[in-house]
Amino acid sequence: MASKDCSKDDLLEDNRTDSGIDSYRSIVKSVEPREPSSDFAGPREKFSTVEERLDSAYSSSSITGESLSELVEGCTLSNVPEERTRSAELSEQEEDLLTTITEEGDTILHLAIIHENDFIAQQLIQLFPKEVLDIQNNLYQTPLHLATYLNLTDVVKSLVEKGVSLELQDQEGNTALHVACQHGQTECTTKMTTEVAPSKLVPVLETQNWRGLACLHLAALNGHHQIMKLLMKKGADLNIQEGTSGKTALHFAVELHDITSVKLLLSRGANVDAAMFNGCTPLHLAVGRQDATIANLLCQAGADMMLRNMEDETALDLANGNDDILALFPFDDIQISGRSVVGMKF
Template sequence: MASDDCRKDDLLEDCRTDSGIDSYRSILKSEEPREPSADFSGPRDKFATGEERLDSAYGSASITVESLTEIVGDCTLSSAKEEQAHISELSEQEENLLTTITEDGDTILHLAIIHEEELIAQQLIQLFPKEVLDIQNNLYQSPLHLATYLNLTDVVKGLVEKGVSLELQDQDGNTALHVACQHGQTECATEMTREISPSKLAPVLETQNWRGLACLHLAALNRQHQIIGILTNKGADLNIQEGTSGKTALHLAVELHDITSVKLLLNRGANADAAMFNGCTPLHLAVGRQDAAIANLLCQSGADTMLRNMEDETALDLADGNDDILALFPFDDIQISGRSVVGMKF
């Protein structure tokens, strides 16, 4: 028989908790507010509702470490070996308690992660089947999304080892790996890619959020050099185009004047002549931004100086009298009608 501690009818009534990452902003009634363990301005602001809500538990009591522990109680496992046997012994009431979903779509696992109770979260990961671990709340955040936002690497590892889906997208179209790339959660990104087969990881790397950005684009936009290395080592398409203007990660790095990312991407084999939807290459962008250092790097990597965009402009046309830029275009490279100027008779 499972413990009577798990049988709490009152905990099943009036479920009302903060959904997802918003609950991190709430004020706990019975404990002092805690500061986030990492820079949390991104996701917190992103999901701000403009309202401060109390973190109410199952029923009228506030959720605290103690109440979470009490809810889990003896329903957690003493060892992995006992998992199947223990689950079969759970009463229907206990199963309902552990799988109850609040009005905001959160399971008890979501709540444990939100409150950074890693031990409880790990116990629940072992207890729950994969289908429960993949439940998304009203913001379409899975437990993996939340653990990544909060940089709970061990929880991310536990979820990945249990086989949760990496392809689930939140309300902005981001997978958990997108979140890691955007917020620089390098260890979480490592755990999400370490033991994953290329065939299983490829769809995640190709997924674009609702802004048309793949994981590599977000890593480049946020200057996450280590994560760029992780993604390229795992077979990310270096030349994948974002959905709005057709920029590759190399275009984005050039726009940011991020020479470190430019070098990294070129060294990994990024196409220096990749064209946006308007025909602009990374060299067009570098010259247009008067960035002689990056323009030089692109030329050294074999960028074609004579490619024309949809405005029929070459990179040289955009130099605008910049001597440092013009020095990159020796006269013997200038062509007329496809023929080199050098040696031509006028």
């Protein structure tokens, strides 16, 4: 009898917090771009960047995001030559403005990006040293995170060219590249992956957010095929397992019935027999979901039909009498009491 580990309705073990693909979709879809606020009170020890904040030279201020935003909207740096340095020639008023951090942890650059003021943002990027560009607000968002959320591709490009860190994670554990992969920001993804040396990009591609998802997982979960191709081209590990149930991008593609993603991953060499923590392979999932088309693709790619999960079930055990799926297995000549196995209801 098919276990609920790999059945159509519940493919995970009862003792796991992950309840299946729907929970993943609700998680990734629910994370929308947010303006920084001061009410974040999550467990700070969870964030690896908490000891790496770079705002020690900045003055904390009782100024609110709203009041400083008014300054941003009325601010102009057009009379500041690009070669001018803040320490040498900025006025005291400009110094105070540029070095103020709001109660929400935002610098003026964060606010310029939030207000989608490209001109001010670009001027500040040129003015500030890299260390300042990596300051994280109370939600652990860098300017790069915010520019990516808002799909400000020119700002993203300038930040990356200035050498900002791609490894910093926000309160959800997402890097800016995670954000781009989740929300389908193809151009932002391109700029972050092409302007960075492979040695610096690989750790980002392997980084998992607090839900155990790497960039490739998020792209697969949201069906962003072009982004998947970009990540693969840059050396993303096709078989990296997410942290809660051990699924690979191929498992996610199978669960979503995403034939395009399945074909793409298989063509690039994804492990067709990769096993989740409960032993289920992509073929187990395809058969459990009664998806004969994808099951056939997996079989054509050489999937091992005899692999067993932790419930000691093969994919055949989960077929539940589906003739289209049973026909994929080399057992159609077996007869029980004179009747062919194919067509019998179990």
